[in-house]
Amino acid sequence: MSERYKLNCKNNFLSLSLGVVLGNVIKSMRFLPERKVNILAIYSNDIVSDIDQWKEERINSYDVILCRDFYCDIIKRFIPRLTARVISLDSTVEVLQHALHRALLSVNKLQKMCDAREKTYIHFSDGENTFISDYLYFATPERIASVGNCTLKSVYNRKRNLMERLSCGSNQTLWLTLVFILNFINRPEIERTLPGMAKTLSVPLLNYISYQRDSSRGQVYVSL
Structure with missing residues (x-):
């Protein structure tokens, strides 16, 4: 058959x-x-x-x-x-x-x-795009705050708002949801200047982002 x-x-x-x-x-x-x-x-x-x-x-x-x-x-x-x-x-x-x-x-x-049918993908604001790129690339709240020149409280608030919008109840489901849906929408390239570096860094395309998993903790780490 x-x-x-x-x-x-x-x-x-x-x-x-x-x-x-x-x-x-x-x-x-x-x-x-x-x-x-x-x-x-x-x-x-x-x-x-x-x-x-x-x-x-x-x-x-x-x-x-x-x-x-x-x-x-x-x-x-x-x-x-x-x-x-x-x-x-x-x-x-x-x-x-x-x-x-x-x-x-x-x-x-x-x-x-x-x-x-109309292509009704979810749309992110410029601020959300920047935070998502930082979240996927830099992984930890401390690094996100350092690169974004903001407080940890601000990072956690943005993350919580994004989790509520995407109906995600954990870090893992947020990461998986973002990685999945970002394959199907066009997003602007975000440029960041890392602390101690003179040149800007363009956040890589999602297809170049991989992950490592700590099975003992059940956590996902994003890496290049």
């Missing part, structure tokens, strides 16, 4: 399982999609590891997107034009089959609807 769809999934076990599910769904359909359906499935060891693949993908080129509840929620809140394409993998097989059946049956209609 693979001639009916193209599945992009780096998790071999999940790829095999989805192949069985998709095969059953296609067999049950009276009317098949008019063309081959492009499907993206992202589900690695944890939500932090998933972010590497998200940074590599152009999700608008897929008809169906399968992922964790966490990323489904982000897409629905901040990239609403793709809501009809996203399906959670954190569900039962029956629910997944029903959702895939509906998505495959409506793939032509969904394509037209998504193309016509």
Whole structure:
């Protein structure tokens, strides 16, 4: 049945399982999609590891997107034009089959609807852009305050306001949400002068930012 769809999934076990599910769904359909359906499935060891693949993908080129509840929620809140394409993998097989059946049956209609819908990405103010760049690049509140020539209290207030706006309840979810949605919006390059340095530093593109994780603490550290 693979001639009916193209599945992009780096998790071999999940790829095999989805192949069985998709095969059953296609067999049950009276009317098949008019063309081959492009499907993206992202589900690695944890939500932090998933972010590497998200940074590599152009999700608008897929008809169906399968992922964790966490990323489904982000897409629905901040990239609403793709809501009809996203399906959670954190569900039962029956629910997944029903959702895939509906998505495959409506793939032509969904394509037209998504193309016509306005691109409603979240917009950040100049101040938010500057803080986000500092937050992702410099990582610690002390360094952010030093570079931004502001107090620690100001840094924490800006961070709290951003977390409230993005509905993030922890440092990890804030970082993941920012890294995810910033792949799909255009942001100005921010220039910063580091203490003790004569020249300015342009904050790097998000694709050049990597992370290190301290499993003993469950913390994420941003690094170059």
